[in-house]
Amino acid sequence: MDSAANSxxxxxxxxxGAKLALxxxxxxxxxxxHVMVNTGDDxxxxxxHICPDIDTLLYTLSGNANAAQGWGLEGESWHVMxxxxxxxxxxxxxxxxxxxxxxxxxTALLAQGDNLxxxxxxxxxxxxxxxxxxxxxxxxxxxxxxxxDRDLPFQHYFVKEQCAPAVTGFSFAGIxxxxxxxxxxxxxDSGAVSAVIVCPSNPFVSIDPIxxxxxxxxxxxxxxxxxxxxxxxxxxxxxxxxxxKMMAELAVPVTARGVAQHYCEQYPGLLDCFVIDDSDATLxxxxxxxxxxxxxxxxxxxxREDKQQLARSVLALAGV
Amino acid sequence: MDSAANSxxxxxxxxxGAKLALxxxxxxxxxxxHVMVNTGDDxxxxxxHICPDIDTLLYTLSGNANAAQGWGLEGESWHVMxxxxxxxxxxxxxxxxxxxxxxxxxTALLAQGDNLxxxxxxxxxxxxxxxxxxxxxxxxxxxxxxxxDRDLPFQHYFVKEQCAPAVTGFSFAGIxxxxxxxxxxxxxDSGAVSAVIVCPSNPFVSIDPIxxxxxxxxxxxxxxxxxxxxxxxxxxxxxxxxxxKMMAELAVPVTARGVAQHYCEQYPGLLDCFVIDDSDATLxxxxxxxxxxxxxxxxxxxxREDKQQLARSVLALAGV
Numbered sequence: 001m002d003s004a005a006n007s008x009x010x011x012x013x014x015x016x017g018a019k020l021a022l023x024x025x026x027x028x029x030x031x032x033x034h035v036m037v038n039t040g041d042d043x044x045x046x047x048x049h050i051c052p053d054i055d056t057l058l059y060t061l062s063g064n065a066n067a068a069q070g071w072g073l074e075g076e077s078w079h080v081m082x083x084x085x086x087x088x089x090x091x092x093x094x095x096x097x098x099x100x101x102x103x104x105x106x107t108a109l110l111a112q113g114d115n116l117x118x119x120x121x122x123x124x125x126x127x128x129x130x131x132x133x134x135x136x137x138x139x140x141x142x143x144x145x146x147x148x149d150r151d152l153p154f155q156h157y158f159v160k161e162q163c164a165p166a167v168t169g170f171s172f173a174g175i176x177x178x179x180x181x182x183x184x185x186x187x188x189d190s191g192a193v194s195a196v197i198v199c200p201s202n203p204f205v206s207i208d209p210i211x212x213x214x215x216x217x218x219x220x221x222x223x224x225x226x227x228x229x230x231x232x233x234x235x236x237x238x239x240x241x242x243x244x245k246m247m248a249e250l251a252v253p254v255t256a257r258g259v260a261q262h263y264c265e266q267y268p269g270l271l272d273c274f275v276i277d278d279s280d281a282t283l284x285x286x287x288x289x290x291x292x293x294x295x296x297x298x299x300x301x302x303x304r305e306d307k308q309q310l311a312r313s314v315l316a317l318a319g320v
Numbered sequence: 321m322d323s324a325a326n327s328x329x330x331x332x333x334x335x336x337g338a339k340l341a342l343x344x345x346x347x348x349x350x351x352x353x354h355v356m357v358n359t360g361d362d363x364x365x366x367x368x369h370i371c372p373d374i375d376t377l378l379y380t381l382s383g384n385a386n387a388a389q390g391w392g393l394e395g396e397s398w399h400v401m402x403x404x405x406x407x408x409x410x411x412x413x414x415x416x417x418x419x420x421x422x423x424x425x426x427t428a429l430l431a432q433g434d435n436l437x438x439x440x441x442x443x444x445x446x447x448x449x450x451x452x453x454x455x456x457x458x459x460x461x462x463x464x465x466x467x468x469d470r471d472l473p474f475q476h477y478f479v480k481e482q483c484a485p486a487v488t489g490f491s492f493a494g495i496x497x498x499x500x501x502x503x504x505x506x507x508x509d510s511g512a513v514s515a516v517i518v519c520p521s522n523p524f525v526s527i528d529p530i531x532x533x534x535x536x537x538x539x540x541x542x543x544x545x546x547x548x549x550x551x552x553x554x555x556x557x558x559x560x561x562x563x564x565k566m567m568a569e570l571a572v573p574v575t576a577r578g579v580a581q582h583y584c585e586q587y588p589g590l591l592d593c594f595v596i597d598d599s600d601a602t603l604x605x606x607x608x609x610x611x612x613x614x615x616x617x618x619x620x621x622x623x624r625e626d627k628q629q630l631a632r633s634v635l636a637l638a639g640v
Contacts, residue, residue, distance in 0.1 A: 047367055047427045077399045083421030087446045089428065097417050101403030107367045108409065126407045 010197045013038045013206020014053040016240035017199030018060040023307030030130035036184050039135045040143035040209035041154050048103035062127035073098045092160045136210045137178040144171045163242040166249045172209045180216040188223050195318030198229035202243040217267045226272040226318045231256040234277040256280045257287050264290045330517045333358045333526020334373040336560035337519030338380040343627030350450035359455045360463035360529035361474050368423035382447035393418045412480045456530045457498040464491045483562040486569045492529045500536040508543050515638030518549035522563045537587045546592040546638045551576040554597040576600045577607050584610045
C-alpha cells in the first residue's frame with residue numbers, strides 16, 4: 001500500500017477514540033494513519049500546558065498507556081504529587097511522574113516558540129510513533145460545560161467534579177478564531193486521504209469541538225472520501241466516559257440513533273456511513289431513515305484483536 | 321530566652337551555609353533564627369521558578385536534606401527526569417521528583433500573585449520549619465559568572481559546566497533595583513536582632529549578592545549588634561564548592577586571610593569578628609592586622625554535633 005496516496009484520517013477524543021486509533025495504526029502501514037485530536041480539554045495547570053486527549057493518543061499509540069486503569073501511563077509513579085500534597089498544592093488533577101515529563105517538555109517547547117503542531121509531532125517522534133498526531137488547531141480552544149447552576153471549565157467538570165453536575169450544554173471558547181490544523185487541511189487538499197474515520201468518542205465534548213473548528217466539517221463533507229463514524233453508544237451505554245449521562249441530561253435518546261441524529265442535524269451531509277454494534281442491529285432502519293447508510297458490526301473493543309478487527313471493518317467499509 | 325527580643329539573623333548561601341544554619345536552629349529556641357538567603361542563583365528552568373539556596377535551607381532545616389550527597393533530598397527519586405530524557409528534554413539540571421514538587425508549588429503561588437517572601441514562608445511552614453527563611457530580596461537578581469572567554473548564568477557555570485571555566489569576576493543583574501527583604505529590615509529596625517552570623521558560604525556568589533542589595537550591608541554595619549563571619553576557607557581549602565578555585569583564579573590568596581581581606585575591603589567596618597578554624601590559628605595575627613577581631617575555634621562541620629558546637633561558639637562570641 002502506498003501510504004502517501006492512501007492516508008487515513010481519524011478524528012478522536014481521548015480514551016474511547018484512542019482504542020480505534022490503535023487498531024487502525026496496527027492494521028495500516030507505518031505512517032499511513034493521521035489522527036486529528038480534540039484540544040478543547042487542554043488546560044493550564046501548575047504552570048504546565050496539558051493536552052489530555054493528545055497525551056492519550058501519544059501514550060496509546062506508543063504502547064505506554066495503562067490499559068487496566070483506562071488513562072495515564074503503564075508503570076506510572078506519583079512521587080511529585082505526593083510531595084506536592086505535603087506542600088499544600090493542588091492535587092485534584094493527578095499528574096503522574098512520567099506524565100509530568102510530557103507536560104514539562106511541551107511547556108518548555110511552547111515557551112521557546114514552537115507551536116502545538118510542531119511540539120506534538122516532536123513528542124510523537126520521541127516516543128517512536130509512526131502515525132501522525134495532529135491537534136485539531138494550533139490556537140487555544142477551551143471547552144466550557146454549562147451545568148444547571150454554573151459553568152465549569154472542562155477538566156473541573158470532568159476530573160474535579162467527576163461529571164456529577166447535570167449538563168445543559170457546551171461551548172468552545174476561542175473556536176470562532178481557530179483555524180483547522182493546516183497540515184490536515186493540506187493533506188485533504190492534496191487528495192492523499194482515502195477515508196475519514198470518526199472514532200467512537202464523546203459527540204459533545206470530543207468530536208463537536210473538532211468539527212466546529214471553522215471550515216473543517218464542510219471540508220470533510222466536500223472531500224471526495226467516505227466519512228465513517230463509529231457510534232460511541234452501544235446498547236444504550238457509553239463505551240467510555242459521560243456521553244450517555246450527558247445525552248440523558250440533554251433529553252437526547254440514549255441510543256445509537258440519538259447519536260446519529262445529533263450528527264445528521266449538526267453536520268448535514270457529512271456522514272457517509274454510521275457504524276453500530278451488533279447489539280443495536282434493530283436500530284438500523286430507524287437510523288437509515290435519517291438519510292445515512294448504516295453498517296452493523298461488533299464495535300466493543302476489549303482486546304487488541306477487537307481493536308484491529310473493528311479497524312479492518314471500518315476500513316473495508318471505506319474501501320481502503 | 322525571649323525569641324522576640326533575641327532573634328539571630330544568619331546570612332547564607334546553599335549547602336555550606338545551611339550546615340551552620342542547622343546548628344543554629346538546633347541550639348536556639350524555635351522561631352528565634354532568621355536566615356537571609358542568597359537568591360542570585362535562582363533561575364527559570366522548564367518553566368519553573370527554582371531557588372536553589374532557599375530550597376537547600378528548606379530541605380536542611382526540615383530534616384529532609386540528603387546529607388551524604390550534599391544537595392537535594394533524602395530518598396529522592398528521578399522518574400520525571402528519566403522520562404524527560406526519553407522525550408529529548410533538558411536534563412543537565414537534575415530535578416528530583418520531590419524537589420520538582422517544590423518548584424511546581426512555588427511557581428503556581430507566584431503565578432497567582434504571591435511574592436517570593438510569602439511563598440518561601442508558606443513552604444517553610446508546610447515543611448514544619450520553625451525558623452524563618454527570608455529571600456534576600458523579592459525582585460529578581462541573577463548572578464553572572466564572568467569567565468575568561470564568556471559570561472555564564474550562574475547555574476550554567478555551576479551545574480552545566482561544573483565550575484570548570486576560570487572566573488574573572490561576577491555581576492548581579494537587577495541588584496541596583498533590588499530592595500533588601502522588608503521583613504529582615506523591619507526586624508533590624510525593631511531592635512529584635514541580637515546577632516548577625518555570616519555563615520561559611522562562598523564570598524563571591526553567595527554572600528556578596530546578599531550584602532550588595534542596596535543599603536543592606538550598611539544597615540548591618542550600623543545596627544548595634546555584632547556581625548560575626550565564619551571563614552569558608554579552612555587550611556587553604558573550601559569547606560564546600562568552588563570558593564577556593566575562584567580565589568586562585570582571581571589571584572586572591574587562598575587562605576582565611578584572603579577571605580577576611582575581601583570582606584574588609586568590600587564592606588569596611590561591617591565585621592566585628594572573623595572566625596577561623598583551629599588549623600588556621602597561625603593566621604590570626606595577620607587577619608587581626610586587617611582591623612578585625614579574630615576568634616579561633618573548630619569550624620569543620622561533619623556531624624550534627626559539630627554544627628551545634630560551632631553554633632554555640634559563634635553565639636557565645638556574640639554574647640547571645
